[in-house]
Amino acid sequence: MALKIVKGSIDRMFDKNLQDLVRGIRNHKDDEAKYISQCIDEIKQELKQDNIAVKANAVIKLAYLQMVGYDISWAAFNIIEVMSSSKFTFKRIGYLAASQCFYEGTDVIMLTTNQIRKDLNSPNQYDTGVALTGLSCFVTPDLARDLANDIMTLMSHTKPYIRKKAVLIMYKVFLKYPESLRPAFPRLKEKLEDPDSGVQSAAVNVICELARRNPKNYLSLAPLFFKLMTSSTNNWVLIKIIKLFGALTPLEPRLGKKLIEPLTNLIHSTSAMSLLYECVNTVIAVLISLSSGMPNHSASIQLCVQKLRILIEDSDQNLKYLGLLAMSKILKTHPKSVQSHKDLILQCLDDKDESIRLRALDLLYGMVSKKNLMEIVKKLMIHVDKAEGTTYRDELLTKIIDICSQSNYQYITNFEWYISILVELTRLEGTRHGHLIAAQMLDVAIRVKAIRAFAVSQMAMLLDNAHLLAGNMQRNGICEVLYAAAWICGEFSEHLQEPNQTLEAMLKSKVTTLPGHIQAVYVQNAAKLYASILQQHEQAGDKKAAVEITQILIDKLPQFVQNADLEVQERASCILQLIKYIHKLQAKDIPVAEEVMALFTGELNPVAPKAQKKVPLPDGLDLDAWINDAPSESSSDDENTKKTIFHEEEQRSIRHRQPEMDEDELARRREVRKQEQANNPFYIKSSPSPQKNYQDASGVDHIPVVQIDLTVPLRVPDQYLKLEEERRQQQRQDREKKKKKQKRDKKGKRRHDSLHTESDEDIAPVHQVDIITEEMPENALPSDDDDGKDPNDPYKALDIDLDKPLTDNEKLPVRMHRISEKKSPEIEAAPVEEKSKKPSKKAKKEKKDKEKRKSKEKGGKKHRKSYENPENEFAAPEEIIAPTLKGEAENEKPTEGSDLDFWLSKAPVQSKSQTESLKNEEASVIEEISETKEEEEAKSSKHKKKKHKKEKSKEEKKSQKKKRHSADDAPESVQNGSIDDELLPPMSSYFLLAESSFVKMTYDIQGNLQDGSQVVVSVIFENQSSGYLKSMDFNVLDSLNTKLIRPEGSSKHDGISVPFQLPPDVSNEARFVFIVESIVMPQKLKGTLTFIVKTDDGSSHEKLDFKLHFTCTSYMITTPCYSDAFSKLLESGELKMSAIKVDRISISFQLLLAKICFHHHFSVVERINSCASMYSRSIQGHHMCLLVKMGDNSISVDGKCSDSTLLGNLLDELKQTLTESC
């Protein structure tokens, strides 16, 4: 036996191992690829052998080849084989290779589940460890679901080594299988206080990462983290926690106040630079969230800035970099404290390190003011000159433009200066940002009317010197500016000094080497220019000149007609024909200028970037509908078979060429059209603007074309700087004079009222700067937050409320031999009893079934009556709930995470006053639309607790009934998003089902969140007779669409026995579950209740028929929706629209909203005056959006939904409710 092993290994030792492979590759530098392919062949042979050691050897070689860039996914199955080896050595190799090359798309990965589970539960901790490490790299949703429970168990492993890994991998599991978060979270939280620091650190790591993405759900952990922060000595943990606090403080400013002190202490005391840096960062975050003028925090800001300055001045480049990074965060809220360090930052611009220079540039962006803009830009221009790499130079260029154009050119006082800066930037060779400069030129020239004359003169100069700009035309991005130059000269040609010269510059033969879209603009604007020159000549009566200018165009345009670019061709030939026609007319001495000018009249106004998006969709326009029927795909194949061989060839060639041409053509046209649209973002307004006429037109045609020395325009800035300086001087003097005359001079309102200093205000712009505001479409939608969250954010799924107690159905899947899918309807039908038996479960039930409880209380008076009856188990749920709740509240330590408010408020709180303040807070909180539903719920449930406590103490004094009503209606209205304090009348969602002299049934239907096809019907049976009701049997006639879920084994005609009996005057509730297929239509089901009435005189069999009405409303589930998500949803265009209007409404808007919320399960997304948007979701995931508007005595409701039938039906029901209510 032993000999055999030795023999096997001797055979093996002449196989190539990893080292041999590496050595071989190094020795075959010339034909590496060939050598490796040889090796791969050998590996394939080795993988075919049975010996696991050989396989493992092959796999480790593959892992190496993977790193060098070879695809090894073909060996995935062999890798799994090696993974399943019982030897750790091989297992490790297998997992290593798997972690290198497996991913979600690897199909064999599903084969690993059981192997991994086996390894996870292995007695050898390193087997487990290796499996965990491997899994962390390739966990898939399926693996996460199947293994979540095993990993959770490992979190309590005896070895910290395993605990640590298990805790970390949980994060991956959460990401892939979000349902596991709530069940696993308590244990994860436990690990925060693990005795082993490594485990603790891992737990902090995971929770911090979770919290970073969805901070609001983790606010309640703040006290625990605070404790950790003040006690931990592990800097890694501290850094993570401090980072986490940075994410939490914006949500809870009170937390920030609490943090400032310990953090500043840390800043003062720590010697670890990384910790210091993170502290400063978090203090900054805190201060940003507290920015509402807290005077005593200026000290903290000073401290931060001071520390950062030390970092920036440090010789260590890393610290310098980070200091600048943090500084830019302060800049956003406290620009002044940073501005005083301008010297330092400008100094960093000269640093040899590009990363640092870029950071410094970022800072500059926020430091400019009207006063120092020119100076800073001048400095940057010098850097542009000196810069070596194009990347950095491009970065500088964009920064200059960013700085100048920020917040609508807020800091620019002299646009002539800005234009000349832009012109100077065109000198940059090889920049990629020509289009940026061009866009700026266009924007400024269009929006600042006063600058046009100057801009035109500069642009004319650019056109004249175009050959210098665009050395090698096609490659050079800078030639984009010619596009802007040509357009500006053409559009504002009335300002041109030498129009003829410019026209000739535009028609030079060199122009044809420019990119097509620029040539197109050249041609078009040459025509514009021609029109205005023509007019000048005609008005001056200089016919000869007019004819000559026409002749020039006729001579020059043909070069564009032959252009390869379609757009250019088209425009050129069009204009050429036009000019030829004009030429004819001129020959007949007919004046044409007026008509030619008419071609180009009209002013172009800038359109706001969001304008297109904001055009409301007209009623009845469905953008998704096919205009023509979609082409069928299969037709051509059938045809082919019919053709003869001879014909086939011909046919095919034609058929093939035809569509290709079409497609090409189409694509090109589309491209051209796109180009056109991109190039001409201005819509022509219909009202013609008065034309300016130039009288001076003598001898235009004799002006020689002189090339102007380029150095002249490019040196403009300095001159402007000086001019500007003088101008300011002048202004200052003027102002002083004025001041003397007039002591109190109120300053006029400036364009912008953002943060600029007093001295800033003093600098008046040189021109009357009228920035034309951008146009918006009429009746644009008012939503402004277009940049919402990404709906595909993987972290969204982890946005889960963790404070809610776990419900029974939230369990991690455990491997079982048989999975019993069907729950016995017995349990479904009688959950109420089940729960009331166990007081420990009471608290859970109380929150989970809030809805139900509410309803119970609606019928509360009836319940209470049954209180005396000892037979009825169900009698007194309220009484049990109250004490448990109280007990729970008392047991909670004040520092426990669950009561964040208590922890954050310093003073001891009297329950009464806190209730009061909570109430206020709630009101204010709800006014913020962005407030999340979860939080609301948490708060209102807290609220309820308090109420209950209070109630309890007063119970003896007051009658229960009344109290309970007021206590529970209030939070309910709050939950539904109403704002005012106005008291809402009690509402009940229970409708009468049927009534006889014996029994009265009321019912309510609720969708089942967990299952998209189930609804739960809660029926309250009320005994109205003097007898005893028993053997109640509830039965309905199933329809195709809607079926009652009956216990297994019973036929579909059997009824369900109601699980209780009713003494006289007692009522009780039973629940029945129905399966619904389609939810878009309301449904009515006929049913019968049979029962025995037992009186003193004997008993009788009775029955009562009823009709269950499944409204569409009952399929809706109140779902909160953020306003940004809501507007995204509306914008998506997938929703169908419909509307109703109800007249003669007299109830208040708030009550109306509350009614819609309550009866139709909607939640308010946003409310503005008498207009509100609401949202709800059906159990099958249809989105339902409403816009409710209140006019004079009428209500209009616009609905949008993914299903139009559902929408129609729901709106009908809504109308019904609204009509009833008035």
Add this chain to the structure above:
Amino acid sequence: MSTEPEAVQAVRNLWWCGLSGRMIKAILVFNNHGKPRLSRFYQHFSEDMQQQIIRETFQLVSRRDENVCNFLEGGSLIGGSDYKLIYRHYATLYFLFCVDSSESELGILDLIQVFVETLDKCFENVCELDLIFHMDKVHCILQEVVMGGMVLETNMNEIVSQVEAQTKLEKAEAGFSAAPARAVSAVKNINLPEIPRNIKVSNLSPFV
């Protein structure tokens, strides 16, 4: 020269923007010539893409001077604002971590140091050749430091003891049957080129 090919740009965008759920997105070790010595991606990329990424990052890092900061931004240079390249250069090797903003920059710098010191300890004066010939072992060490893109352990002694325990386990498994193989490999190793050992791990001040 100035404009990058679009494909490269596309790779960059993918690489920087498309990732999520990883605090450390990738760990790369390559030498002064850009040859990969270790690559660990915590997100799936095709092998070609991986090589392209390595080449890209090498180009970015290698053109930097010695005395500049150790951070390279996704921000304005590369395109993704949430990600950074943090690297250290030791003798012939670059150790580079790509991380998102949840990691402390200085912390990661120290982590690189910890990793390299651990290598130094496990290989006894580590040099590039160790990494070349013992890729599997390097991976094992790395797995004790970073797991699934998250920092697992920062204490060097703990890391070393876990690695050693596993090596012991492997040796016990191999038993006497491994002896001949070891002998052969010793013979094969005789004519290895002599390369100066030690990648100068010391003289770096830790931040944490």
